[in-house]
Amino acid sequence: MTLPLDGVRVLDLAQVYAGPTATRLLADLGADIIKIEGLKRMDITRNFVMPENDSSGDYWNKSGYFLMRNGGKKSLTLDFSEESGGVGIEIVKKLATHCDIVVESFTPHVMKKLGIDYESLKLIRPDVIMISLSGYGQNGPWRDYSAYGMGLEPASGISSITGYEGGDPLRTGISFTDPYSGIVGAGAVLAALVYRRRTGKGQYIDLSEQEAAIPVTGYATMDYAMNRRLPKRMGNRSLWHAPQGVYRCSGEDNWLAITVRDDGEWAALAKALGHAEWTDDPRFVDVASRFAHHDEIDSLIEGWTAGEDHIEAMHKLQAAGVLAAAVLNPKQVLLDPHLKARGFFDRVETVQKDERLIPHQIGARFSDFEPNTARRAPKLGEHNREILGGLLAMTEDEIAKLEENKVIGDEPISAVPLPVMRMFVQWPLASYQNMGALGGIETDYREQLGIASEKSETEGEAK
């Protein structure tokens, strides 16, 4: 099958979450991604989410977190720090001549210091498209600020409009700006490719992860610009519709989200809850009166939902014409029949030869091609020989010497002893559960998800 980015090669110097999301999307669309990690600078996400929480062996090749954002890429380990004596950086430059796109996520001064900033790369590859993803962008007083994803959702303004009524700003339960700016980065690169196809010209893209997410605050920012009014945090309520909320259902920690967008949907909800008379009740008759009696309506709705299963209640209300959605926990998301029917989760065969369910990184289906999504992530340094010996035509002796000097390799060199890393990589799940940060730990999740372990796979082959 042909894909839109067949034949496009990407040099990927980015790590962690935002940059790797961008290049993962490009990989799914057909690009060949060469991901470079240093033995002393392995992508830190190789330490997160171990199968069965087991950090023995070459655990760095088995991370679920790493797989999600690096499936389908090629891994080249390369120390290109200044201490490496310049061998690594020369290889990066040689590779760049073979690459259409360079992606990096260092703090702003690093690429220039290494002599591989856009101006330098353009001299050796005139039509190169280069993108820098950074916390705060390449210029401005905050450019050198140390930036973690967890800080950038608040810095983009989104947390100021997220939170319970009267409470502090809260972050989303993910590092929100990372996937957000990763997708923005992929789009910017695609636009540059469209331009290059037409004109033959490459260019440089400066993306600030803080800025990329600011548009989500569009309503509130316009309100301040027009009316000097600051938003209030309002929990799950809507600016426009009443009622809207998240209502407790039967069982433990089960909830149903409901929005009533007009009088017709209000009548539908009233009828579905067995109280058709609410339709004409003067307290609820239009959106203004429903806003005025929101607390009262919330108790009436919860009087019904409290006795209902959240997923069944969603189907009942949707069938009655009401906008309702169950608040699914991560396990329920994996088992959801709609996502299943849409093929949202890929069954990926991992390095350790078992299967895991991995969500798509692109939320679109194409009628003329299918993105190449269901691929495992590369082992650290898995493609060293293929890339150095193939693309760069280096001899076996030259490659062996790089290995000897630890410029390349397939085992990380950690600043802390490996046993300490193994302890760190294993998560204290029982303690998390005691704190209340886990809703449960189940041992039969393979059966529940219908995914194969290595053992059953071998049995399958034996038959």
Add this chain to the structure above:
Amino acid sequence: MPELALDGIRVVDLSQGIAGPYATKLLADLGAEVIKVEPPTGDYTRRLGPFPGDVPDPNKSGLFIHLNGNKKSVTLDIKSDEGRSALAKLIGTADVFVESETPGRMADLDLHYNDLKDAYPNLVYASVTPFGQTGPYANYKGNSLAAMALSGLMYITGDPDKAPLVTGGEPAEYFGALHAWVAILAALEYRGQHGRGQHVDVSWLEALGSADEYNTPMYSYLGAIRRRFYSRHHIPTFPSEIYPCRDGHIVVIGGASGFPLMMAILLEQPELESNPLFQNLWLRTMQWKEFEEILRPYLMQHDWRDLLERAQELRVPFAAVLDPQTLLENEHILERGYFAEIEQPGVGKLPMSGNLFRMSETPLRHSPAPLLGEHNADVVQEAAR
């Protein structure tokens, strides 16, 4: 005037709301000509405000302006045969068509992709809806709240003793927009090589669900079901939280090298360096309330800017909690020129959001959003030619 990345691309956009219109706004910012086809009453975001002085006016809605800069507006009643055939003609001139109708409705209008693909084989036709074109929930009613709920992101957002919490600003629509934009560009690249258009089916739920950092993998790798727990990650980083300070809020993040010494210096209590809560990450994570007893009182005596600047001097990655005012007045964002000032007819100067990224050869462009039906005459004239 510099060349723009998408010069020569024409988009006909029937979509309403946030997701479809923001996707085409990004195409328009990059230089595509976007003809927005609205019902005679206008895109419904024209009614959502905010309005200057809270006086409703379909040409002054802040949300609409935010999402529709650089576009042309044409009104058509697609319920009439005349309107429908005018739309079909317009689509015939387009490289890209975008719609956000309930699945099935475009087929009822004889304007589904399958009705058009033979006549316009080069057309990239994008459908942008809450749950996609297929599957059991395809016809369910949806909004950003519903997508947050079904994606699992809501379950893990908020306080453990309270209801799950939605992220403000309708994020599922924006995620849907970004994925639609990327998918349309990918389809244009594909067309550039193969000379064929295609149908692109975008689901906001899947766009948002793709942002699932590690929650479903925690179940399919470990059998662990993650739950909301304040602003906290499981990935061992505590604290990485928003806390109140004297004049607002501050994001406290220790980072790779913040503990124990830098944080002790930052809190101006050097003796904390030897405190077990500062020395041991696991202890701090488990006994977080005790740690917060040390942290919170200090923060309440200091301003966010002072805390931010001193932390960053120590290379500790604290971050600001900006709101619309501090966003618009922030010296860093101003120097970067993120917000572009536009002159919106009838409203005046507004900060348009903006320079989403900087392209060295093909800058993004910024101009006001169209008045309802502003380009009716132009487009009719063009069609008559």
